[in-house]
Amino acid sequence: MATIFDLIASLVFSGALFLIILTANDTALETQATSHGDMLVQQMLINVAQMVEGEFRNMGFGVPENQKTVLLADTSSITFLTDMDRSGTSLDTVRYTLGPVSELSRTQNEQDRFLYRALNGGTKQNVGVVTLFTLRYFTRDGDTLAMPVPADRLTEIHVVEVTMEVQNSYAPYRPTWAVQTGQRNALYSSSLWQQTRLASQNSRR
């Protein structure tokens, strides 16, 4: 009788132990996946941001005072002038546009899309994968300009605000029972970047 009791007690304890280990293992795997995703998107975001930041920083460089710096300004695309090679003789046209989500329909994330850059009207090249790339334009007085900015108001652009978000293209799916209305079905990591840049440097000195 005592032996049977011992066996039952051992089974109960080993069962509890087994459950604890399984739960901990699940937690470790999920955390590892989300942490890896978080790190990845932060690295991806910084890569794209460095490119965008560098070029937007030089927006209007070498552009004469009487010439407009921003040629086209819309919610998710912008065309501006800058002297890329610092030649002082010719200006370059840089264009940033957001591609359609259909281009990356093969990925698990339904929101990711390419961010394109084109130089002097040449072939557009993708500079990264983002889920959000929005631009806002402000006048010197801080008023927001309506988009797309009309051609006759492009010279009023003083500050350009860039907002970017990067999410991972693939993420672990959530259990069906855990997905509530309005929630996404996978544990996508996200990283956000927002910066304002002057449309033209040295404008007040």
Place this chain on the structure above:
Amino acid sequence: MSTGQTILTIASFLFLTTILTNFYTLVASTGDDIANGQDGILETTISTSYLELAQGMSFDEVTDSSDAAIANATLLTLPANLGPDCSAEDSIQNFNDFDDFNGLRVEKQPGGTNKRFMTRFAVHYVDPNNVTTISAARTFVKRLDLATWRSFPPASRGERLDTLHTSLVFGYFHFD
């Protein structure tokens, strides 16, 4: 099951509980570190945005209102008067020179997140030969110091919030 075996079992479970507690603490802290990385990215972008705006300003109220070159530093704003020059300069949009930022505190909520970040500004004259030294006298070099930190949500229990410190040194120049 003898008393010895029972004690051994209880001790094993206590040991296991300790390991599990440590494990979950480690998991939680890893998540916090990565979340702090995101805060750092936003703090950097917010600081850079302010620095960019400051770079677009005139060096001083005097140089904003006059095109004439200033050759004497004593014509510049007194160190004690660094800050907005009149009541109309009540926000960054209405600032016209670099030192208007002095004493300003701004809270900003970047779009796409519910987090808010506070930035504190300070402007000083600095020694042109050593820009890390604040000068009590007027010089042709000013430094803008920014401190940016997450103001909302407040730090949770055990969470450590970092403050990002950035500076911009700005010198006066004039094209004749």
